[in-house]
Amino acid sequence: MALAVERGLARTFAGHIHWRACGQGPVVMVSHINQQSSAVMAELLQALGAHSAPVAIDYPSHGHSDHIDWQPGIEDYARAVIETMDALGIERAAALGEAVGAAVSIALGGRWPKRIDKVVLVNTPYFIDAATAKSDIADIAKVRPSDESGFPRAALDRVPAQERSRACADAADPIVDGPHQTPRSSRSAATAGRRWARWRSSTPWAAWRRSNARC
Numbered sequence: 001m002a003l004a005v006e007r008g009l010a011r012t013f014a015g016h017i018h019w020r021a022c023g024q025g026p027v028v029m030v031s032h033i034n035q036q037s038s039a040v041m042a043e044l045l046q047a048l049g050a051h052s053a054p055v056a057i058d059y060p061s062h063g064h065s066d067h068i069d070w071q072p073g074i075e076d077y078a079r080a081v082i083e084t085m086d087a088l089g090i091e092r093a094a095a096l097g098e099a100v101g102a103a104v105s106i107a108l109g110g111r112w113p114k115r116i117d118k119v120v121l122v123n124t125p126y127f128i129d130a131a132t133a134k135s136d137i138a139d140i141a142k143v144r145p146s147d148e149s150g151f152p153r154a155a156l157d158r159v160p161a162q163e164r165s166r167a168c169a170d171a172a173d174p175i176v177d178g179p180h181q182t183p184r185s186s187r188s189a190a191t192a193g194r195r196w197a198r199w200r201s202s203t204p205w206a207a208w209r210r211s212n213a214r215c
Helices: 038-049 074-088 100-111 130-143 153-157 161-167 184-213
Strands: 006-012 015-021 027-031 053-057 093-098 116-122
Touching: 006 074, 015 038, 015 074, 027 038, 027 074, 027 100, 038 053, 053 074, 074 100, 093 100, 100 116
Parallel strands: 027 053, 027 093, 093 116
Antiparallel strands: 006 015, 015 053
């Protein structure tokens, strides 16, 4: 049976941050990959919730969190996690993240060691020096959402027509993180973009599951 997932908003320096949580036990703060939201961690929350209490946030300008008019960095994402913990009365937690989320988890452990017990890193980015890291992170600004859809306009522009027709579907689909109050054309494009991105990322995962089912 699926665990009940609680959702809410935490007031932070970057406006309201949307969070999802389930389970009971030691708290695990879960940070998602860039340009997505906590919705992409839904299955992981269920798995972790059997033995712990995972909490996943949407970064500022992602998912259902408030959209801001400036580009946040890794430290800002980490601060959003800490202030969400404050709002929920969580004193200490483990930090788990994938890709950009891994960088967020590292920042959490480094800056708030008294709040973070341990970090779990998945698909961790590695840079040979600070200059390379700064240059790479600067690229995030190029795809910052330009409206309230929460999905980068630059990424939507790259969605091929054939992929968009395959991916575009009902905004009520549970894999989509809910429609936002945007103009109809923008909302339609955002829905197509979300479905396209998650369809593309789910393809190798589905293949892996099929291969293991035959073992």
